[in-house]
Amino acid sequence: MHSKKGVNTIIATLLLIMITFVIASTMYFWVTKMQAESRETTTQYQEKTLGNVITEVKIVSDPVYNTLAEDNVCLPATLTFTIQNTGAKKIKINNATEILVSDGNGPICLNTFAGTCADSEDRLYIGLQHNTSNANISYSIDGSTWLVGDNVVGTTHLWNGAVYDEKIYYGSTYNGVASETKGGQTFKSCDFNNWVVDTAIIWSNVVHDLEVFNEKLYAATGSEEQVGKVYVKHNNVTWEEVWLTDDKNVYALETFGSYLYAGTSDNITRSSDGTTWTDVNDTLGNVTALYATSSYLYAGFNGGEIWRSSDGLTFENTTLPYTYNAITAFEEFSNSLYAAASNNTNASVLKLSGTTWSVVNNTKADYIYDFAIFNNKIYAAVSGNNNEGVISSSDGTTWTYAYANQNITTITNYTYCNKEKVSCIRGCDSDLVPGETRAMELQLSNTDCDMSGFGTSTDYKFRLNFGSSASISGRFGKELISSLNTNSRCTYTYPFCNGACTTGNCRVAPLGQMCVCQQAELCGSIDSQQSQCGIGTCESGDCTLNVETLMCECL
Numbered sequence: 001m002h003s004k005k006g007v008n009t010i011i012a013t014l015l016l017i018m019i020t021f022v023i024a025s026t027m028y029f030w031v032t033k034m035q036a037e038s039r040e041t042t043t044q045y046q047e048k049t050l051g052n053v054i055t056e057v058k059i060v061s062d063p064v065y066n067t068l069a070e071d072n073v074c075l076p077a078t079l080t081f082t083i084q085n086t087g088a089k090k091i092k093i094n095n096a097t098e099i100l101v102s103d104g105n106g107p108i109c110l111n112t113f114a115g116t117c118a119d120s121e122d123r124l125y126i127g128l129q130h131n132t133s134n135a136n137i138s139y140s141i142d143g144s145t146w147l148v149g150d151n152v153v154g155t156t157h158l159w160n161g162a163v164y165d166e167k168i169y170y171g172s173t174y175n176g177v178a179s180e181t182k183g184g185q186t187f188k189s190c191d192f193n194n195w196v197v198d199t200a201i202i203w204s205n206v207v208h209d210l211e212v213f214n215e216k217l218y219a220a221t222g223s224e225e226q227v228g229k230v231y232v233k234h235n236n237v238t239w240e241e242v243w244l245t246d247d248k249n250v251y252a253l254e255t256f257g258s259y260l261y262a263g264t265s266d267n268i269t270r271s272s273d274g275t276t277w278t279d280v281n282d283t284l285g286n287v288t289a290l291y292a293t294s295s296y297l298y299a300g301f302n303g304g305e306i307w308r309s310s311d312g313l314t315f316e317n318t319t320l321p322y323t324y325n326a327i328t329a330f331e332e333f334s335n336s337l338y339a340a341a342s343n344n345t346n347a348s349v350l351k352l353s354g355t356t357w358s359v360v361n362n363t364k365a366d367y368i369y370d371f372a373i374f375n376n377k378i379y380a381a382v383s384g385n386n387n388e389g390v391i392s393s394s395d396g397t398t399w400t401y402a403y404a405n406q407n408i409t410t411i412t413n414y415t416y417c418n419k420e421k422v423s424c425i426r427g428c429d430s431d432l433v434p435g436e437t438r439a440m441e442l443q444l445s446n447t448d449c450d451m452s453g454f455g456t457s458t459d460y461k462f463r464l465n466f467g468s469s470a471s472i473s474g475r476f477g478k479e480l481i482s483s484l485n486t487n488s489r490c491t492y493t494y495p496f497c498n499g500a501c502t503t504g505n506c507r508v509a510p511l512g513q514m515c516v517c518q519q520a521e522l523c524g525s526i527d528s529q530q531s532q533c534g535i536g537t538c539e540s541g542d543c544t545l546n547v548e549t550l551m552c553e554c555l
Contacts, residue, residue, distance in 0.1 A: 122375065161210070171210055261280070347384075524553065
């Protein structure tokens, strides 16, 4: 028989269970209702946002991928299209904008418009002289092991490399007779494995020096037939003469303060705008090298003297340890200035202390043409007399050979970008305001979105995300640009020269500055110094440069 107390306990337990069930059921119903309302709200928001994405920003022209750029390393492969903002709010376009490219197998890349280098390596480039055929350009990533970059550069001597517009340019010697259509050439490379003729500067025998001033590239030339000149590169194609001297050579160019200085075979001249030139000192002749530190402009002379100026106008002489024939180069390293000096027996490296120079290394070679700083060492390009090569030093006192048995005429350090981030090169400089239509161009080559390894018969999808408020999607095919370019006028298709001509064929002009319509030529009649052999015709074989004869031949 149960006690009264036991019955009460059972009843209390049952009531507690019933109350708990009612509370739990009520909470479940409330939570379920809230989740349903939340899903409905989220769905409505997503539908509203998707509607805004579709209606507020749209592509209004067929996206075009520049397939032909894959065949020319100096022209980046790009994706171009036109977008329109049909909404009421501005669309932000900046470095945070994302691009997603995919094909039938899934995503190819997801990148932002950061436009910076994602992976790079420091390299040291050298120009190797070849007296009878083609100069060689090699490089090193450690300063001791060297790889060939291009061993068929179309000149015997390369001079004074300069970095401009993410390319390395070199001046060169022209071994023929300069004329109104021929002369010393500048070479450039964009992939840093192949150097091509940028231009031939008429009436010049040599392009002595290159210098970047006010974001433009200038060239100093010399001529036996006429006089030395200074040229400026205005864009990716043309050079313009900006100064005509009374001397045979403009040997050196250097920026000091707000002026560009030129050293000639007769004086020192300067310009504040690259166009108007004023003589600074007409008593110091045969200037072979110019170099600027933070305090002084140094001038080396063919005659073995070094002068300097703190204001670019008044020069003072410095003291050399011996008599020299020429001063050929300068370089600043570890807070000290070094110079290259040559006499009849050897080329020496000099170090400055105050106004007095001392010898820190004798090479027993003929000339030291150039210096460069790389991996916390100073390097020098040595040429001639069986002691040629590259020498280096970590302290400026003890020098060893880093490369031997080749005449080196120029040495240049450069940070090479192995892979870039996608960059917007047109149409991303401001917000897209309501009602605005704008063309956009994205550089894809040498990025995670590089399309060069993908087929030309496939449609590719891309999507741009403009933050969290808007996005657009589109398609492109790699073959589109080819059909468009085929219908373009010849003069508009440089450097490919694949445009339309009424008569003749579209080809590079003799000076390599534009495309012109000309009749086809037999391979053997083409001047290999000024043209590309590939444009010649052959009954059999291909029109190719014979590196031994330097002639275009059917091979």
